Amino acid sequence: MIDKEVQDVKSALAGIKDGSSVMIGGFGAVGQPNALIEGLGQLGVRNLTVIANNAGFEADIGLGKLIGTGAVGKIICSFPRGSSTFDQRYRKGEIELEVVPQGTLAERIRAAGAGIAAFYTSTAVGTKLAEGKEVREIGGKDHVLEYALPADVALIQAWSSDRWGNLTYRGSGRNFNPIMAMAAKLTIVQTGAVLPLGTIAPDDVITPGIFVNRVLCVPDGDPPLASTKDADNG
């Protein structure tokens, strides 16, 4: 019998070690698996490479809090703004930063999960973010070579799951989660509900269970309502 459900955060995160590369889903607070991120901060591991869209927001929750613990040695993201814990460590040179255009970040992750080693894109041609990268003219237009971005672990959030790890999402909570699920060797899901097998209609499955290794039920994991003043470009 296949049963990917685990009963606590510790078993969910087993095997993550110093130096692991960890993808973290979410855009803003939506789809960010805070219970797993919190647990990761308590493992005491160091020198993690985190791959996420942002570098966290509040210092006391989620990725912002994880960075505050000193567990993260490098972050690969598109928009590291609005995170006080990241800013402090970045200014002191305690955390390495690789900024990637958001769509290129998504496609590098997708490519890793799909067995595509690299691809050419016109995004970032002629900019600082293409410096040192191969440029090739294809169809009369310049393109930059970008490599697939795999990871050891993905921490993602889904709306619902079953014991096989078939996943649904809600609202804008999909964002990076389905592609990260495909791109990591070990995909760990935080979900609001683990439903009996067959309850999720096959038509409704967004991430098939083949991409999922562990499922942790966290019933109270809804994102908070956004503050109305939040407006961060990406």
Added chain:
Amino acid sequence: MADKRMAGCTPFSKAEMAALVAADIPEGWHVNLGIGLPTLVADHLPMNREILLHSENGILGMGPVAQRESADPWIVNAGKQNVSLVRGASLFHHADSFAMIRGGHIDLCVLGAFEVAANGDLANWTTSSDDRSPAVGGAMDLATGARNVWVMTQHVTKSGEPKLVEQCRYPLTARKAVGRAYSDLAVIDITPNGFSVRAMAPGVTPALLQDLTGAPLQFP
């Protein structure tokens, strides 16, 4: 108006700029509005046209910012505000969302700018004076991938320097990307021959506009 040179002019307000942009968006277009000034365009879209707003975090058919009482915490826009969905909206993941952008399916992206050059080069993501970490978000993908890129910007900086220039001094977001600029003083097309003025705010003269612009203007 702080700049003495603009005495006698009535620059477009932010709302007027947004209304000008909105009036120029054709029926049926799929549009991504950047943070800041471009967001205001959503309030001025003509009711009699079906125009779909795209949010890069996976929404096509985005509605207005949600009232707090009816907000769904699971739905945010690119600015991380809770928004509503229109009837007929669809939701998808980031790779699909940027396939829409990169694949040329998004008809229009409206962005803010630090500088726009006469050849369409855009600088809008980082300035050398900025001591914060660099952060690009989706700006490069949008500026490169959308079929049309329009910019909304004040015509000059707070210190009176032109933002429409011969060549960008700030780091580029994309080369030869911008097709049109809406400023508080004018609406200007970027053509193979450089800046071409479509309209000017009340009281603005060609001589004044040229004086406040860093590259030659044409007045067809």
